[in-house]
Amino acid sequence: MTEVLAASRIPLENYAEVVGAGEIEELRALAKPLRGRSIEMINSTAVGGGVAEILNRLVPLAEELDLGIRWDVMKGAEEFFDVTKSFHNALHGEPYCPKPKDFEIFLSYNERNRASLPRDAEFMVIHDPQPAALIEGRPPGTNHWVWRCHIDLSHPNPAVWDFLEKFVTRYDAAMFSSPEFSRQLSIPQYLFYPAIDPLSEKNCPLDSEFIQQVLQRYQIDPQRAILTQISRFDRLKDPVGVIRAYRIVKRYFDCQLVLAGGSASDDPEGALVLKDVLRAAEHDPDIKILELPAWAPLEVNALQRASTIVVQKSLREGFGLTVSEALWKKKPVVASAVGGIPTQIIHKHTGLLAHSVEGTAYQIRFLLSHPEIAAKLGEHGHEHVKENFLITQKLKRYLALFLVLDRR
Template sequence: MKPQFPGNIPRIKISSEENEVCVDMDNHCFMVTLENYRVTTRQSVWKKLIELADEFKKRNLRYCYFSSTPQGGGGYVAKPMPEVFVITKRKFHNVLQGVAPNTDESRLTDEDKDLWVRWCNDNFDRYWGENTGVVQKADVIIIDDPQLCAIIPSIKRVNPKCRIIYRSHIEIRADLIAQEGSLQKEVWDFLFSFISKADMFISHPISGFIPPYIPLSKVGLMPAATDQLDGLNKFLDEPDVQYYRNVFNRYCEDQCSPQLKPKRSYFIQVSRFDPSKGIPDVLEAYRIFKSKCLEMRVQEINIPQLVICGNGSIDDPDGNVVYDEAVSILCSPGYEIVREDVCLVRVPHCDQVLNSILRGAIVALQLSHREGFEVKVTEALAKQVPVIAYRTGGIPLQLENDISGYLVEPGNVKKVADLLYELFSDVTLHRKIAGKLRGEEQVLRRQEYYTTFQSTNWLYLVNCLAYKGGSVKPEDLPLKAPDEGTYDCNGKIIDWGAKYVKDFWAK
């Protein structure tokens, strides 16, 4: 830890030999204990987790996780290369989500493909390939999203018995992939030449997120999760909240943004500065909201501010572009009335800052136009902060309309503004929703989206797929195929018989 590092938070430690993110700074510090997790987990889930962990240890299994970024990913990570991240973000991620412009600039070229494959192979050969022991010793390897999927054939070559799980975290527009000649089909056809060699495909539980060509016998459903005991979610007492709020205001000052005022409440959207996150909609909804407040003669000091903040990511070149777009919107005609009320900040990777700022909001927004499964919604609800979100992707699985917040059709900023005003002006309504979020039913519902539940899912899969024998076999994971043409990317919950991974162990 160093005083100049934001919030005195330990830096992430990455080994130089294998480019592996070291847990707890390579065991130099310990944030939580096993007992901390036990007392926050449903007894039946904890019992299954320990049972699967004991089997995993008894069989001496090993599984590895490969990702492109140390923050929010972890495991074994690739050495950053900005030219490659332009390809993986704008020509993989944005295209598959359907948010990239339908122009030649979004189309993969042969040079793009060669550069990306070479980068993947160089990382594999240098850190994880033959003679390193990383892949040779693994029974199961998890590949997170498409950035590193080109190493799958190399894994199979070095360790033919190793089982590979491809984890798809993002929204994939399967409806567009199914269209001949689409950008999405071109990208998916290319990526699938690598992903098809994986033994299992894990998807968010939304019908339109599972692309064509994947045998449904290889698909498992698993939502994204957050850790209720990490810096993003753990309880902070009032002095800590105030300390990190002051750190946040220093970020605001450094970036020439208005700061949080001591006596004013605020709304918030925590997200990356990404084209899919609907940040222009957030700004417009707030502008309409404040206009209504002024019409109703609400005093300025009583009108909530707006916070838009989030971390950057080393593999996301869109961050600066979207941030600059938001600044331009605030500088445009018509936004004079909110210009000094909006804290627009790129926050370094200091979890406690986001925790404290989100914890203090009166309403959280998530106006993503495309979304996989947004853990920031889960994190807001866990802090008893009502959420207003667009009805997109996996968000309807997380947020119950009129119970834990409100779901709005994408683009309806007037409705968002009306709901902001309703939750701001009706104290009884706000307390009612916050009270429901503290209730036992909602607390139990969120358990599925926490670390211990997801660890149980992963241990079950690894114990299933590993070759070294065991009580559970891969054929214990059969899944029904959908009817033809059931791709729906507008928030429809999957309903065609495919199963969550949890359905196989939570009996």
């Protein structure tokens, strides 16, 4: 195990401006009975990926509330991460025939990490499948172990899930991002939404001058409607479907389409998808395909803020936090009803859901024709995120969970 020192240091008080002083007072009140109690967060990576991003924000905030929180990441060699990558894909439903050796590798690295675990905290929070077997060494006693699963377990590969379930059911509780992602388990399961940080570079307020500069850099015309999808170049995000929807809309409205995602240069599958996207775009000057370096958070922020409508036309989705990012910026969103998206888009209240290319195009046209409704959806979407999907709400959920576990 290696301890991680979180990089982000935004004082809790700074969030009062965003969520209100009452919410911060509430966090302090909830944390009071937990002051000085030990909490251990364990996952498999300190950088990259949503879990690390959230822990980087969450851990310092919990420290400010005087909780004895610590974050450690597992140590593992290539063979371990190869196995856990295969497990991850298999749990998402991809075909996979695990060999006995795979399970042995998984268990041996869990055992080694267990041996170097610095302490048994009062609350052990284990993230995702990689460290799930750490519970094997759970001492008989009074501490609480919970498993936070960030992936969709609705259609898991049975061999991998059967293996994992033996460990999961030894926890005191499991947390999932959506009810749809959960399993029938003998332990309590709680809904824990992922969260965005309103003060991070990806979501903080921006000067209109900077936004204009970004538009200029990518030759996007601010005077015409801008439809945007932010996501990596992945078939499951259906970028070609977005282009097809845009073409239908384009028959009736003068608009531009921005497809922006991380660079596909080191991802062979991504590079193939990007090729398909470029082919589908047919050199249309109003389609901007942007490969952003390492996700360039400020640029993503600017593109979202400059958009007339944000689209998330995924075929499958985890939680889809890009939807919350857009809603936070008061943008009307048209998105597919998959994964965690319907939790964020309450149809006709905080955005519009669609189930096809034609449906997506229809909803976009509707919003372009009714800007006042689009604005209202954006406002409601912002409030929805404020109530449910901000990092402060996530912290509150953890505090409530620890109090519930403690009272059992």
